[in-house]
Amino acid sequence: MGLFRKDPQTVRLESHEVEPRATRPPWSLWADGFGRLGIRSIQIIVMVAVVAGIIFAIQQLTLVTIPLVIALILACAFAPVMGWMRRRGVPPLLATVLTLLAIVVLLTGIGWLIVWAVRDQWDELYAEAVRGIEAVIAWVQTLPFAPDQEQLDEWLASVLDFVTSAQFGSGALAGVSAVANFVTGFVLMVTILFFFLKDGPQMWEFLLRPFRGEHYVRARRIGDKTVGVLGSYVRGTALVALVDAVGILIGLLILQVPLAIPLSVLVLLLAFIPIVGAVLAGTVAALVALVANDWVNALFVVGVVVLVNQLEGNFLQPFLMGRSMKLHAFVILVALTIGTVLGGIVGAVLAVPIAAAAWGAVQVWDGPGLPARWARPKHPIEPQRR
Template identity: 65%
Template sequence: MFGRRRVEMVVREAPPSKARALWTDGLGTLATRSIQIIAVVVLAAGLVFAYQSLTVVVIPVLLALIIACAFEPVMRWLRAHLNATLGTVLLLLGIVVVLGGVGWAMVWAVRSQWDELYESAQEGFQQVLAWVNTLPFAPDQEQIDEWVAALTDFLTSAQFGSGAVAGVSWVANFVTGLVLMVVVLFFFLKDGPQLWAFLTRPFEGEWYGRVRRAGTKTVETFGSYIRGTAAVAAVDAIGIGIGLVILGVPLWFPLTLLVFLLAFIPIVGATVAGILAALVALVANGPVNAIIVVGVVVLVNQLEGNLLQPVLMGRALKLHSLVILIALTIGTVLGGILGAILAAPFAAVVWGIVQVWDGPHTPARWARRKNRAIEA
């Protein structure tokens, strides 16, 4: 009988192949990341191409989604107290009548005095240019003409005006998009939870919870952003409108309506509305009155940004100004004015999803605050 032996087997790893070694060093890691970035860019380009090709479908669906999120608390109450179909019909009729009526009245009021408003703003702009020409460091007239021509070309270009209402058949596109938006909004309001449950079926485990949190955060963010922005825009319009009336600025009513509309474009909208009001005041009442108008606009915007906006929209939705400007630029290039309006809420939704990526109150790993001890 043989004694017990301990047999030791030494398993030697095969040396890595040359091809594998090329992808495991620093340059290989960089190449791998580059390929991943290229894949993401190609995917993003495909999505942008699909969006631009199906604008008449995409924009109404997005608008219906945003409006449905804004009225989600009302719809939840109607589901609890009324039949789902009846509650949806009543809410949809209310949305169409109120938003449609208010929008039509505002557009009609602005258009009825648009010619006079445009002439006043243009005359004020010419006065500002004449004053600039008196400065020792002022650009020459040829440079000013080039800047004005470039700005005019951009504002009137098809790229800036692209969207659901652009092109030769803009009337047909608008009517088609409006009908589609109303129909899609009806189903979003009525069957929103069921539709979302259907879309989440392919996900399981951790990814199911992640997708559910992302959906809930999207509805909360869109709803809070739209309701808060509408309230802030109304306060801005009322405050600036009262200031224009007290200062005796003509065309105060269309200017007030423009303040409300442009307030949905953060940062840029308030600036444009303030410049327009100051130009009208400059022509009608002189430079001192125009400077006071600028002061009123700045004061109202500061009160709104530092006091009202955090209360109505929450600090979680307050994005950095640089992020908003980048989002506005991308939105304007892709969707014109409508893209500029939708850019900020979509950026807020993306950041909100990042904040709940790994848990209800746990951001994605790369977005978490780092607690680094400060070494002496």
């Protein structure tokens, strides 16, 4: 019997033999590393195609999607008012009508105040800003490394070609079509906002019907978080914009900068575009001060703008919106770029609240105050001390 006994090493080698490649099932090719990489690649391609299709549909239906998003954000902003009136026993229809009328009156009043403040000075503000740019260009040309006049003329011609191009003009300079689209979009926004205010919770419950169990609880949690984030963002941004405008107006009046009221109105409007809006408004104010007064006064204006923005970013925004909603500056810039490319100025205004709502959903994905697993902070394991 000993002649037929196999060596132990031979037995181990035979036990680790795999079945021949020809007898493997076809799907086993996806089980190794390259197979998993191929599956992930296909998934990424499908996701990119779906996102591209959604973006294309949004671009083709901006007359519907933009009023829809604006109505959703406004409904979230006034959700506490609707909830308060419903808890006091006010009928849903009456509460909706009162809230909608308050929104329309508020927006109309703000628009009228803006027009009243700048209607006689807007052309002068534009002219002063242009003269300020010309003064800066003249100063730059005195530097040893400054571009020559031919390069400056070429850059200016490129900007003018973009502004007067058919593609830009068809969307921004077609007056009759733009007015018609604005009126249509405004009426559609008010109509959608009425139904969001009146039947918003019922609409959300209808959308949640396919979900069951933990998925339903998660969807409800994400919905509540989204409403809270969008509402807090809009209310907080509006208050921050008002404080910024008043603070910069006081500073401009103290420094005796002309056109202080239209400049403060510009600050109020551009405050809804984070980072970029404050920089642009401060630049225009400094250019006006440079032309009207001198470069020392312009530096003081820049100091006032920086001081107001620092107070806003470090104290006012965290108090009004909470630090959990604060997005990184890199994320804000990326969101602004994507929003501007897709929707112009309106897209730039809506990009940051949408990004904040998406991040808020991630923050409650696995539970109240429990972010998704991939979004949780990683704490390195410290080596044990001997």
